[in-house]
Amino acid sequence: MIALPTPDSVAGHLLRTPRAIFGIAVILLVLLGAIFAEHLIPYDTEDMDFDALLGGITAAHPFGTDQLGRDMLSRLILGARVAMEVSIGAVGLGVAIGVPLGLATAIIGGWFDDVTMRVMDAVVVFPSLLVAVALAAALGNSLGTVILAIGIANVPWLARIVRGQALGLRELDFVAAAEVAGTTRLRIMTHHILPNCLAPVIVQTTLGMGYAVLTEAALGFIGVGIQPPTPTWGNMLQAAFPLLEQHPLLSVVPGVAIFMLVLAFNLLGDALRDILDPRMRGIQ
Amino acid sequence: MQRYILRRLAQLVPTLLLITMMVFALMHAIPGDPARMMVGAGDALDEAQLAVVRREYNLDRPVPVQYALWLGRALTGDLGRSSANQRRVGEELLLRASVTFELGLFAWLIAAAIAIPAGVIAAVHRGRVPDFAATLVAVGAVAMPGFWVGIMLILVFGVHLRWLPTQGYVPLGTDLADGLRHMVLPAIALGITSAALMMRQMRSALLEVMSLDFIRTARAKGLAKWPIVLGHALRNAMLPVVTVMGLEVGRIFAGAVVIETLFGVPGMGRLMVQAVFQHDFMVVQGSVLVMATAVLAANFITDILYTVLDPRIRYGA
Numbered sequence: 001m002i003a004l005p006t007p008d009s010v011a012g013h014l015l016r017t018p019r020a021i022f023g024i025a026v027i028l029l030v031l032l033g034a035i036f037a038e039h040l041i042p043y044d045t046e047d048m049d050f051d052a053l054l055g056g057i058t059a060a061h062p063f064g065t066d067q068l069g070r071d072m073l074s075r076l077i078l079g080a081r082v083a084m085e086v087s088i089g090a091v092g093l094g095v096a097i098g099v100p101l102g103l104a105t106a107i108i109g110g111w112f113d114d115v116t117m118r119v120m121d122a123v124v125v126f127p128s129l130l131v132a133v134a135l136a137a138a139l140g141n142s143l144g145t146v147i148l149a150i151g152i153a154n155v156p157w158l159a160r161i162v163r164g165q166a167l168g169l170r171e172l173d174f175v176a177a178a179e180v181a182g183t184t185r186l187r188i189m190t191h192h193i194l195p196n197c198l199a200p201v202i203v204q205t206t207l208g209m210g211y212a213v214l215t216e217a218a219l220g221f222i223g224v225g226i227q228p229p230t231p232t233w234g235n236m237l238q239a240a241f242p243l244l245e246q247h248p249l250l251s252v253v254p255g256v257a258i259f260m261l262v263l264a265f266n267l268l269g270d271a272l273r274d275i276l277d278p279r280m281r282g283i284q
Numbered sequence: 285m286q287r288y289i290l291r292r293l294a295q296l297v298p299t300l301l302l303i304t305m306m307v308f309a310l311m312h313a314i315p316g317d318p319a320r321m322m323v324g325a326g327d328a329l330d331e332a333q334l335a336v337v338r339r340e341y342n343l344d345r346p347v348p349v350q351y352a353l354w355l356g357r358a359l360t361g362d363l364g365r366s367s368a369n370q371r372r373v374g375e376e377l378l379l380r381a382s383v384t385f386e387l388g389l390f391a392w393l394i395a396a397a398i399a400i401p402a403g404v405i406a407a408v409h410r411g412r413v414p415d416f417a418a419t420l421v422a423v424g425a426v427a428m429p430g431f432w433v434g435i436m437l438i439l440v441f442g443v444h445l446r447w448l449p450t451q452g453y454v455p456l457g458t459d460l461a462d463g464l465r466h467m468v469l470p471a472i473a474l475g476i477t478s479a480a481l482m483m484r485q486m487r488s489a490l491l492e493v494m495s496l497d498f499i500r501t502a503r504a505k506g507l508a509k510w511p512i513v514l515g516h517a518l519r520n521a522m523l524p525v526v527t528v529m530g531l532e533v534g535r536i537f538a539g540a541v542v543i544e545t546l547f548g549v550p551g552m553g554r555l556m557v558q559a560v561f562q563h564d565f566m567v568v569q570g571s572v573l574v575m576a577t578a579v580l581a582a583n584f585i586t587d588i589l590y591t592v593l594d595p596r597i598r599y600g601a
Contacts, residue, residue, distance in 0.1 A: 122302035125576045125583070127538030137560040137568045138314045210427065217429045218542045222557050241435065241546075245443045255432040263427035 013275040014268075023268030030261050034081040041074035046229060054247045063253045066236075067243060072253055075231040079254065082143070082232040083261060086216040087209040089147035094154025095205060101155070102162025103197070106170065107189050117163070120156035128153030128215050136224040143226055146219060150212045161204055165197040199276040203269055210265030217258050233258050289588055296584060303580065304358065307573045308351050311565055318343055321367075321565055363570035368562045373570040377552060381574060383453060384544070384551035388536045390467050391475035396529060399479045403486025403525075408513055410491060418483060425480035431542045434473030438546075441469060451548040470547040474539050478532040485528040489521040523594055530586025534579040 014020040033040060049055070049069035056064050063072035105113040132149030139145050169175060170193065178188050213233075219225030220234015221241075228235055233254040240250035314321060319337040320329065329337070338344045341364070342353045357363070363373035406418040425433075442450035449466050456463040493499065494517050502512045541553035548554075552571050559567035 118298055119302060121299050122306060125299070125303060125534070125579045126306070126572070127534050127575075127579070129538040129541055130572060130575055133541060133556060133560060134310055134568055134572050137563070137565060138310055214429050218431055221429075221431055222542055222545045224557065224560055237432065237435070244435065244439055248439055248443075251432075251435050251439070255429070255435065258432065259424075259428050263424070266423065266427055 010272075010275055014271060017271045017275075019267040020271035023264040023266075023271065026260055026264035027268065030080045030264075031084060033077045034084040037077050037081050041071075041077050043071040043074045046070065047074075054243070054250075056249065064247075064249045066239065066250055067247075072250070075236060076233070076253065076257055079231045079233040079236060079257070080261075082226055082230065083213050083216060083258075085143060086146055086150065087212040087265075089143075090150035090212040091154060091205045091208045093147060093151030094158050094208060095201065097151075098155040098158025099162050099194075099197075099201060102159035103166055103189055103194060105159070106163045106166030106193075107185060113163075116159070120159055123152065124156045126153070128211075129218055132215065132219050133222075133224055136219070141219075141224050141227055146216055146225055150215050154208050154212075157208075158201060158204060161200050162197050165200060166193050169193045169196050203273045203276060206265055206269035206272060210262040210269070213258060213262050213265070217254075285591070288591060292584065292587060296580065299580060300577070303576050304355055304573065305351065307569055307576070308354060310572070311569045312347065314565065321563070358573065363573070364566040366559075366564050366567050368559070368564040368567070373566050376555070376567070377570050377574050380550060380552045380555045383549060384537070384540050384553060386456065387467060387470060387474065387544070387549060387551060388533070388540060390471040391536055391539075392478065392529075392532065394471050395475035395479035395482055395532065399482035400486055400525070403483040404490060404513065404518065406483070406487045407490035407494065408509070415487075418487070422480035422483050425476050428476070430473050430477050430539050431546050433476050434469065434543055434546050437469045437473060453549045453551075466549075470543050470549055473546070474536060474543045477539070478535055482525060482528055482532065486521070486525050489524045490517055493517045493521040523590060526589055526593060527586060530582055530589070533582035533586075537575050537579055 014024070043049075047070065049061075049065055049071070051069070052058070052061060052065045053069045054065065054067055055061055055069070058064075061071050061073065063076060065071055066075070101116060105116045128150050131152055132146060135145050135149045139148075166189075175188060175192055178192055183192075216225060216232065217234040217237065220232045220236075221238045223235070223238055225234050226232050228239070236254040237251060240247075240254070244251050312318070317334070319334045319341070342350050345353070361374045363377065365371065366373055366376065402418050406415040409415045438450040441448045448469055450469060452466060454463040454466050456467075490513070494513075499512060499517060502516055507515075537553075540551055541556060543549070544551045544554035545557050552575065556568060556571040559565075559571070
């Protein structure tokens with residue numbers, strides 16, 4: 001059982017944890033880049049500089065240029081937008097379905113619980129990447145398909161976490177007290193149990209966002225993700241691969257961007273878990 | 285024990301049925317005429333030919349009947365024919381699955397062989413240099429896409445050093461040495477994330493066990509550090525590690541989709557990606573079904589192994 005400390009104390013802890021500060025800083029940076037991409041990019045992503053095909057690191061192009069002379073920094077910044085859209089969208093979808101489902105199974109119980117959890121057991125067996133590839137075959141590749149596929153994979157984990165938490169909470173005295181006081185089941189669920197389930201959900205969503213970035217990159221790399229000309233970190237790596245021997249910089253830059261963002265989500269998630277669940281501190 | 289295994293085996297049936305329903309539903313979610321889709325010939329067929337196809341695949345029957353008939357065929361290994369080359373999907377998958385299993389097993393073994401000793405060393409030297417180094421590497425490895433690690437391995441060991449081949453597959457039965465040489469880079473790329481997660485689990489599980497009373501008793505008896513770790517603590521710490529090792533099978537299957545494409549390994553994953561581009565839905569459907577079933581089987585074996593390893597757990601059986 002994890003109780004949720006006050007937001008102030010969590011923020012205070014976070015700002016004293018170096019990994020959390022690193023995580024927050026990187027995520028904010030990428031988020032700002034994603035939001036203000038049009039104002040930040042030095043070149044249009046389709047502008048071709050024919051004097052600088054496959055250019056190295058220069059003052060004009062800090063991350064070099066690709067085979068068409070397009071500025072890598074600009075493409076990287078627009079790729080950040082897709083990475084953020086996918087991670088927020090997929091995890092948001094997972095929370096929107098998984099959390100109410102987990103709560104409902106714990107409260108209603110009985111056959112509803114049995115059936116829902118069996119379905120969750122079946123969904124877990126499909127790795128998100130597999131679902132995404134199959135959905136791309138069925139529905140075509142778009143931002144929506146990618147978000148849907150990764151989002152579905154998030155549902156069972158969140159539902160299981162919330163269900164487990166809620167089942168534990170239901171046995172506690174304060175819930176019994178609320179029941180005795182005549183509070184409705186719905187109100188107990190939303191006002192007493194849900195707030196106390198949030199800590200592990202927050203941890204899981206933070207880690208899930210990093211995982212979403214990794215999955216999007218893999219889909220883009222095999223060519224079933226979001227399609228060019230929209231630059232994504234995954235499809236940039238796909239375009240760069242045939243030129244690996246000739247111009248490795250193209251393959252290094254998007255990979256490092258993915259690494260930094262996923263690292264940031266993971267470190268923030270780990271720090272949050274340490275703060276919200278003191279039993280785990282120093283062990284994980 | 286036997287009763288527990290039988291009960292878990294019985295629980296698999298509804299899950300497996302649900303999986304087949306989901307796979308079947310997925311293919312029926314595709315917009316367009318399923319008859320054209322299954323044959324893949326597009327507009328080349330006339331209505332009479334389409335009617336033959338509909339009868340052949342029972343597409344003229346109600347959907348629940350279609351599902352039952354499809355399931356019946358699938359259970360006998362008949363997964364339809366590829367629309368790209370008319371080969372039987374079941375036979376093709378059997379051929380490709382052995383390649384994926386070989387690569388996956390290799391990746392999984394490499395991961396475990398690195399993770400377990402590294403986790404033990406990190407836990408024993410908690411808070412010191414080996415612990416710090418192992419944790420740093422693990423945290424970094426989890427944040428990198430496996431396929432990008434693969435690209436970097438190709439860059440270093442293939443392009444620059446020219447030590448290892450970076451494309452293709454040689455069956456181990458044909459030429460063991462060459463087969464292994466082709467397998468090294470893809471297996472590392474496929475296993476690296478799993479290795480990091482197994483290592484962290486090993487470390488934390490061992491630390492938890494080392495703080496228990498029976499370890500303090502062993503210490504008080506005057507036993508040396510390593511006999512305590514290897515003789516008493518490790519066995520008890522292996523339980524959560526076994527669970528993670530089992531769950532990693534799913535990650536390895538999913539990862540194979542990308543890694544096989546990157547390294548040109550002709551397994552199930554690469555077959556599936558190619559099928560997506562060729563709109564070869566029967567092959568996509570078959571691959572998803574086989575992979576999901578394999579993951580389910582791995583989870584089941586993990587669960588059973590867990591009870592075998594820990595006599596305390598009987599789950600009321």
